[in-house]
């Protein structure tokens with residue numbers, strides 16, 4: 279034990295975030311159960327399209343990509359130097375070979391050399407069949423038309439063999455892969471100039487609340503507040519696999535909200551709403567969705583903040599009802615919204631990877647719901663593990679503290695005390 283940040287404590291929490299242990303409301307489900315329901319109910323929207331690979335960053339592959347040819351396509355030099363046949367190195371060195379020719383990248387393979395000769399060769403050039411290795415030019419001494427070597431080469435030295443990475447027809451990327459720059463490079467290396475991708479998910483964003491007004495656009499009247507959720511979600515939805523069809527603001531009336539969600543659901547794959555999912559008389563979302571012919575997939579998750587988070591369906595569209603409090607809307611989008619969108623996009627991996635980090639401070643809290651807090655990485659322990667701390671609290675109506683944080687930490691529902699040094703789950707924020 280070398281002080282607080284170096285302290286090692288055994289793992290304190292079971293797999294998952296611990297909120298499977300519910301001791302509170304019977305209608306709230308755990309985070310893991312919510313993920314199960316998303317995976318059962320949210321499927322990719324059907325259409326696909328073929329696009330050139332330079333236009334597919336952030337899109338999702340709809341058909342596997344298979345290699346069009348062997349990789350590498352032919353035996354070739356991995357270094358600038360001299361191609362030789364290692365079996366021609368008889369007796370003790372040094373050895374002198376005539377240099378019979380020159381072959382560069384882009385030249386066609388050439389069979390006219392004898393294995394008793396050496397051949398000048400450059401990185402990427404096809405290796406003539408007589409030779410089995412390439413000696414780097416730094417290990418050779420040029421003497422007129424001959425070349426002298428002091429060390430015997432190994433067979434295969436500095437040669438990349440045809441098909442050593444993969445053979446023609448090998449699956450390089452499965453359907454459902456996210457097309458990152460790395461994946462696009464793999465498509466190009468496999469010989470594909472275009473690929474089949476899922477069409478973009480069509481989304482409508484509806485902020486409900488009679489009190490919300492556009493930030494900066496007008497002076498606030500009594501009782502009004504700035505609309506934080508719309509710009510926040512607009513930017514969270516700014517992804518290459520999404521087309522944001524509509525952004526609406528609707529006041530707290532059952533009819534207006536019903537009409538808005540019903541019309542949005544008719545031409546989109548996902549309707550995201552904020553506000554009105556709790557239990558007050560002015561919280562109309564559940565009734566509006568039901569009266570629009572919709573159904574619930576889940577309503578309420580045992581988390582803090584964000585417990586009223588609701589997922590449903592209206593016709594063919596998925597409805598995600600985020601709580602109105604901006605802090606809750608951000609947390610629930612980060613945990614569930616991303617997963618819903620990834621599932622609609624056809625991604626094979628829908629749940630962003632969480633990691634384990636060490637708590638750098640003792641913490642007392644009320645047990646009962648898995649608590650999700652903005653956390654900053656403040657250092658590493660003696661084993662190289664990230665250590666986190668919570669800077670300022672911030673209730674679910676606030677968002678400023680997220681801007682400075684590095685991610686969300688998950689505090690298990692059953693613990694009312696979490697000691698410094700405990701391992702907790704952590705979802706890093708994406709940095710752009």
Ligand SMILES: Nc1nc2c(c(=O)[nH]1)N[C@H]1C(S)=C(S)[C@@H](COP(=O)(O)OP(=O)(O)OC[C@H]3O[C@@H](n4cnc5c(N)ncnc54)[C@H](O)[C@@H]3O)O[C@H]1N2
Pocket residue numbers: 485486487489490503504505506507508552553554555556557558561583584585586600601602603604606674675
């Ligand atoms: N009796 C109970 N009341 C509440 C409960 C409960 O269980 N029983 N749950 C609380 C929790 S937790 C949350 S979270 C909120 C969620 O409520 P709603 O989703 O119905 O949200 P609203 O009531 O519409 O708004 C809550 C809060 O957020 C402000 N807001 C709404 N939209 C925006 C926006 N676009 N930008 C900025 N701020 C926004 C709104 O003015 C309210 O202050 O319910 C609790 N109540």
Ligand code: MOO
Pocket residue numbers: 581582583584585586601603606674675
């Ligand atoms: O869950 Mo509410 O989101 O605590 O404020």
